[in-house]
Amino acid sequence: MLKIQDLWVDVQGKEVLKGINLEIGRGETHCLFGKNGSGKTTLLMTLMGFEGYKVKHGNIIFKGKDITNMSVNERAEMGIGLSFQRPPTLRGVKLRDLLTICAKDADRAVSLALSYGFEDFLDREVNLGFSGGEIKKSELLQLLAQDPDFTLLDEPESGVDVENLNVIGEMIKKLLQKDIHRNRTKSGLIITHTGFILNYVTADRGHVMLDGKIMCQGNPLEIFEGIQKYGYQECIKCQF
Amino acid sequence: MSVLENNKNGSADEELLKRFRPASEAETVRDVSKLGEEDLVKLRQTGVVLDAGDRLGTFLQTNCGVTKCECQVHGVEMLPITEALKKYDGLSEYWWKLVSPGKDAFTRETERDLDNGYFIRALPGQKVVYPLQTCLYIRSDNVAQRVHNVIIAEEGSELHVITGCATRPHLTSGLHIGVSEFFVKKGAKLVFTMIHNWGEEIYVRPRTGIRVEEDGIFVSNYVSLKGVKSIQTFPTATLTGARALVRFNSVIVAPEGAHIDSGARVIHEGPESKSEIISRTISYGGTVIARGHLVGKAPDIKAHLECQGLMLSERGVIHAIPELEAHIADVDMSHEAAVGRIAREEIEYLMARGLSEEEATSTIVRGFLNVKIDGLPRELEEELQAAVDECHKGM
Structure with missing residues (x-):
């Protein structure tokens, strides 16, 4: 589904990603661990195609097509969706309108909001005065409405209280088709620096990013345990 | 003191006035049926509906003459101002009480030679939620329309007025001078929504004063989205009573060639009074000056000012001028202003x-x-x- 080949990316003239190689198959969920500042968010922003993330070298292949120079909305149309860690506030734009944009159908937008108990937020301005958990819920609702084939999740558990983590987990499972066990078609890449999201969502493979490079790959739970025990220091030493 | 009051442009204003003929020299339209289709379309786009039954009260002035003045609402009086002056013996408690006739060339001109205007009064305790409409329409070229309006919301009343100001399409020039004095008495509420839909060669000079008494509420909504040569408007609300509240919202778009100097002033004289001035402005190449002036003279007041400007062209100007003026310590006054392009993110x-x-x-x-x-x-x-x-x- 997604193939990243020797990807080098600059942000504001600074080299942040230094030769990333990563392949995520159809129906797979991968988890990307790494300290703050290691380049995880830069990778997601680059995959989505945002301005300011300059690809210096390498390619991004999605569904067999080179999307390295495609615009953000073309990528969205092709089936990539992103849950932002800190999305901007859109003054005067109601969540109802944004969900309708995502779903391309006002009724479906409303019924989704209803099914996750978010109907009171439909007429609120997008992200204005939302709590951490509400922001994540709103992001995931937008993605559920959008129904992407490939979902990028940037720290989906950050700022969410324990009570809401369950709901967030359920929403992610739905997005990534964790409710079916065969022939999943939806793939995902989850960024996490704490790893706690793995208590709610299973992943097929884990990767550790350090200083713009992927240093280690393997079973996500084992990686998570290692990081919990030894911190990222161990990964620096290990170098598989 | 604002530029408008200073009026260093006094002689330029006199010159501007000389360029136009009095509206009384232009044709008058005595009946709505005499208006053409393009007039009706333009009026509709300005929020003025003339189909029977759509509004319960309508005042429409074309050039200098009254085209329609009808009000079916019990407890509300609507008259051409010239008739109200006769009926109420010169309206001595209200006439030129909130705007000074000597303020500038335009007020002097209106005092000297008035065309007309509207008088609306809600009787004590009358609450009218359906909006009444007023419209000041310039239909002939090269005319200076001079109006003077008075609205009185008597004690405990509630009144909603939508006013649309427009010119006939394709006019090559025109000047509108509108003196307005609004009185919101004890416990009354007045919501005044003004839509400006002028032409690209039109000059507009509203001069507005508002007085809000104890527990009174005044809400002003101002919308101007279309081309205009020049607008200069700076309504001043004085909150004389305790707990009076005033809110000014404005939405202004300045296309290329437009010069819009807009804003509002609120003077807090009553304790615990509240005010909010919120403006959203966009420049597509035109100039917008977004003013706001809050004056705190009474204890426990709360006053907030917000100017947001979006520059959607490299050529335009947005100039936000927020002013806070506290005369005593016990006030809560604040402002926020931000101007720029749309954030990339x-x-x-x-x-x-x-x-x-x-x-x-x-x-x-x-x-x-x-x-x-x-x-x-x-x-x-x-x-x-x-x-x-x-x-x-x-x-």
Whole structure:
């Protein structure tokens, strides 16, 4: 589904990603661990195609097509969706309108909001005065409405209280088709620096990013345990 | 002291006045049926509906003459101001009490030679939720229309007025001078929504004073989206009573060639009074000056000012001038102002949801202009959206 080949990316003239190689198959969920500042968010922003993330070298292949120079909305149309860690506030734009944009159908937008108990937020301005958990819920609702084939999740558990983590987990499972066990078609890449999201969502493979490079790959739970025990220091030493 | 009061341009104002003939020299239209289709379309786009039954009260002045003045609402009086002056012996308690006739060349001109204007009064305790409409329409070329309006919301009453100001399409020049004095008495509420829909060669000089007594509420919504040569408006509300409240919302778009000097002043004389001035301005190449002046003279007042400006062209100017003036310590006064282009991350956020860059920009602009407008009819909201979308097409 997604193939990243020797990807080098600059942000504001600074080299942040230094030769990333990563392949995520159809129906797979991968988890990307790494300290703050290691380049995880830069990778997601680059995959989505945002301005300011300059690809210096390498390619991004999605569904067999080179999307390295495609615009953000073309990528969205092709089936990539992103849950932002800190999305901007859109003054005067109601969540109802944004969900309708995502779903391309006002009724479906409303019924989704209803099914996750978010109907009171439909007429609120997008992200204005939302709590951490509400922001994540709103992001995931937008993605559920959008129904992407490939979902990028940037720290989906950050700022969410324990009570809401369950709901967030359920929403992610739905997005990534964790409710079916065969022939999943939806793939995902989850960024996490704490790893706690793995208590709610299973992943097929884990990767550790350090200083713009992927240093280690393997079973996500084992990686998570290692990081919990030894911190990222161990990964620096290990170098598989 | 504001530029408007200072009026260093006094001689320029006199010169401007000389360029126009009095509205009384132009044709008058004594009946709505005498208006043409293009007039009706333009009026509709300005929020003025003339079909029977749509509004319970209508005052329409074309050039200097009254085309329609009818009000079916019990407890509300609506008259041409010239008749009200006769009926109420010169309206001595109200006439030129909130705006000084000597303020500038335009007020002097209106005092000297008045065309007409409207008088609306809600009797004590009358609450009218359906909006009444007034319209000042310039239909002939090269005319100076001079009006003087008075609205009185008597004790405990409630009144909603929508006023549309427009010119006939394709006029090559015109000047509108509108002196307005609004009195909101104890416990009364007045919601005044003004839509400006002038032509590209029109000069507009409203001069407005408002007095709000104890527990009174005044809400002003001002919308100007279309081309105009020059607007200069700076209503001043004085909150004389305790707990009086005033809110000014404005939504202003300056296309190329427009010069719009707008804003509001609130003087807090009553304790615990509250005010809010919120403006959203967009320049597509024109100039907008967004003023706001809050004056705190009584204890426990709360006053807030917000100017947000979006520059959607490299050529325009947005000049936000927020002023806070406290005369005593026990006040809570604040302002926020921000001017700039649309944040890239907002556009990209929407693009990540599948919108093109153009659609994303338009969605953000629509949101930006979506100041909650109290009592605005649905068709007018649609018109507002259509106007914004239209502005975008040329970008």
